[in-house]
Amino acid sequence: MSGKHDDHKKPFSEYDRKTRRRFKRIVKNGNVPDEIIGTKDEKVLRKQIQQNESIKKGWGVFAEFIKTHKARYSSGIIAVIAVNGLAILTPIITGEIVDMLRAADATTMDSTIARLLTLCIILVCIAVGKLVANFLVRYCILGASNLLDYVMRKKMFNKLIDLSMNYFNKKSAGEIMALSTNDLRTVRMAIGRGIMMITNAVVLLGSGVIYLSLKMSFGLTIGIMIPFPIMIFVITRFSKFIHTRFRKVQETFSDLTAKTEENISGIRIVKSFVQEDMEINNFMEISRSNYEANVGLAKIMAIFHPSLSFLSTLAYLVMLVLGGLMAVSGTISLGEFVAANAFLGMLIRPIRFIGMLISHLQQGRVSLGRISDLIFEKPDIYDGKFGEVNKEVPERFSGSISIKGLEYIYPNKDEKVFKGISTEIESGMTVAVIGEVGSGKTTLANLLTRIFDVKGKGMISFDGFDITEIPLKTLRVNIGYVPQDNFLFSDTISYNIGFSEEGYSTEEIEAATIKSNVYGDIIEFPNKFETMLGEKGVNLSGGQKQRLCIARALIKDAPILILDDSLSSVDVETEKDILANLKDVRAGRTCIIISHRISTIKDADKIIVLQDGKIAEEGSHDQLIAEQGIYDRMYRMQLIEEMEINGGEAS
């Protein structure tokens, strides 16, 4: 009852058997016939076909893995055979002992006792042998599946890290993480435990049947085996019911979670409109249907396990009566009767696990498909997407940027964020971008760093090179970027500031923090630059975080610096200091400052006002004030905000 909706649910379950079969065939072939195209089934079919292909690709990964670890798998399977071979010996020896004891008389007493001791010791030795073989099985097969788990996860992450933001906007973090935990686990289960169980069952059942029919009468073997197919039938049949009912439980549970989540998120409205009692009633109804689903599951579970036990008891019953009668009439010896009895217990076990095995395999298949979707996902932004990268692009840019007729539209959105923006930024210039929420300021930063790719018309170029012909790495090395969300990793302060593959010296890190006015804060912490951030470490204030992020960008000493609303949480005084420090840094460097606050950008060489996807105003502070347009209005608005009244503030 984990509450998480899984889509391990069988496709086409709502259709009748015939259609279902037909659809399955279609999915297998991979071609949707014409008469289905355009119907609502097409989408479902295509999804299934696509899933099938993903699974096939996933199998490819797995097959390759098996090939590399051939030796391991084959020794694992040999070990499984050894385990079962040894396991079979135990009842045989027990039977041997019984018969030996029965045959003993006064003359053979001593030798019998000696043999009894030997056989008893052999029994213990067999157990020790089984221990060793079992260990090998686990080491080889489960160990390999652990390794597969590791390899797949590695592949996933290595792919993930090259995917563009588009992918992360499409998929939630939860979904991606579920791939790495739940899906990988089910694949590992299917491939590790699944293989182990299948080999086990086959070897055990095979050798068991052969032994029984050789040693004992064929009739007795058949008799004992009669309940087996019934058990398999019951298990597979019941698994379906259990599956549906279990799904019902999960669905009602996730309804319950959704309702609770909705209620708590909307508690303000619930309380404002005094809807508490009715919400309680509503919740109780859903709670009730979850209860009913649970009862439904309980009913089937209550019959499932007992009836399996009953069926296996029937096998014992056949054994007892048929075998007993045969033993009494001397067809089989007492020892054989005892041995067969012990055998039975060993044979029943793998059968009871068949249901589990089937569901392991089914779930593993679906999960494998999902994982391979990620592994084979194509990155959106990469070198060479628009032809070869230009080899003449300099290592270090001069910092001049040209934007010409830039258009941009978000995937799945109708309206363009940018409807043709053009501006020239000369090397060493400080340019400010201002505009209302949603005017595309951050999008511009994302386009400049090629976090997003220019999709519509227009172009961005650095030093005269089109952004698409610049190697991604070169581009990003040349831009020091301070993003809006001031994201820091849960690691030490020095790790976060020296966030680069090159690595920086302590002096360089300190120098950067001095420039961004956060040095004083850092040395106040007991562990100074080795202070851990995040949940396990200190919680920084918004302003401190922003200043750390600025230090992280400054240390790169890049010719272009982009500050996306990076001073919003620092107070006015600190802002002044940072801006003064930045002035030195900015010398000879192109700097793009995105901000809401006019005080931050007043001194920029050029201010760009974005509105409705266009550059509405452009010029220096004084020029724009003189224009008395949008910028001027924003400026005056902020003046009011800063105005002190009633003799100043209490706090």
Place this chain on the structure above:
Amino acid sequence: MSGSGLGTGKGGSRGLDKVKAEERKKLDKNALKNLLKHAVPYWPQFLLALVLVLVLTGAELLRPYIMGTAIDDIAKALDNPGSSGEYKDHILLMGGAFLGLAVLQLVVSYISTLILRITSAKIVMSLRNKVFKHVQSLPFTYFDKTPVGSIVTRICNDTNSISEMYTNVLVNFFRDIFMMIGVIIVMFSINAKLALTVLTVLPLIAVAAIMFRMKARKIFTRMRAKLTAINIFLSEHIAGMKIVQAFNMQNAKKDEFDSVNKEYLKENNKQIITFGIFRPFMEVTSAIATALILWIGGNGILESAISFGTVYMFINYAGKFFQPIMSLTEMYNTTQSSLVSSDRIESMMKKDSEAEPDIKEDISVIEGEIEFKNVWFAYVEENWVLKDISFKVRPGEKIAIVGTTGAGKTTIISLLLGFYKHQKGQILIDGKPLAHISIKELRRAIGTVRQDVFLFKGDIETNIRLYNDIDSEAVKRAAETVNASKFIELLPKKYKEPVNQRGTTLSEGQRQLLSFARALVIDPKILVLDEATSSVDANTEQLIQDGLEHLMEGRTSITIAHRLSTIKNADTIMFLHHGRIAESGSHAELMKHGKLYYELYSIQYS
């Protein structure tokens, strides 16, 4: 518990483990009592289930006995070849008994499973309802402090974890104990010497089982910690992927992830080793037990002191002794996690409900007069958000609050609705202090429209009337009044058009119109509009403006607005600045005053 853990701190497993361990330790003494108290009302069911389970245990103990007796019969028959017919009958009789037992087990275990599962489902349901009900009564300060996710976990998942206790532990605990005692009794009554032999090995099995369990638990905890480390790493890097890419750190991050991933692999392999050694080790121990029984029993058979059947039974009983030990150690874990969940729920249930007034004055018909007298308020101590706020609104009057972001406008509304308690001063409704009025009555008289409209899963109509007892006609009229009907009528199913959670299929303006209808349909005496039109495009705004006129007619209204056009006609406009009322008066007065309001107005309309 965390063992050699990763010290680099990149995973955070150690921290998590520690928290858990501390949480376990902190459980108060009554934790078990608290956990079990939910079962008390269902004691007859549990008692019945217990009795049935005991019957099952008895049946389980009988089976080897029957088989053993049959073996003895066979042996005897072989010793006396003349009377084999008699023994054949005997075997058939045993077969009959065996079948009878099987049927009994089938029926009894069906009934007991059903009782246990249904009862625990009932317990979860009622517990969940109780918790949900309590949460509904909690004050806002609680919701401000507690993340939604954690409340949802309490209500949905922790209750589930408690139910585990009732399905899998409560009765099975007794089953296992009885099984162990039963085995010992049966063994001694059959053959004391053999029983003593078995008991010498049993401690070894018990120790092996317990050790294995403990070891397994440790390893599972560690594995989970490493997996958590992977999760933390992933979630952090998915969130910070932009930074990773912008700073060209892909390769370094691949290596970092590889080391976290490898840690998990290592732990997984350790699990293989532990399980690969411990579990077969237990098999070895039980093989030793079997060998001992066979050796001593075999000698006994040779001396004709012990029968074959007896040896068979003992081998079986030794195995049956071993199962309960395993299952008891398993129960220990379940109980632990149930206790933690129960404790969490318990502490949530202890939180105080929203205060209802001690002196209830009946003002079910609220006139709509609002007065703030020198009200001071702070969310966090001494950090005043509202400072000395005083104003009075007579029934039917329209007032507006303007001011810059963070001036405390919305806080005034929250206080009026009783979401928070002010620290100083007085808030009077119809001349009566807020503390003397039933909060629910008060809220019923106030219709609120907020900037971020919260829609519920359902349809248009249910989103307008919520759960109130209002007919479709009234809903339609309300929608028409606020001009929402125009877009609703264009929807395929009109008022029955489904709305998903959060209402993402509707535009912001449409959602806003629905919220106007929602406020109007309850016919409130007081109307509160909090930035209700700021996220709406110009067309919709015109629609809303027309609707608003109707909406405000004959009602006391408080409007908070950024756009001054919407409030020009208010009787009084208050300019809130840094928590104080800086200016107040009609539009004309404030314009004449020529300060903040005038400035603001001239910026917007220059």
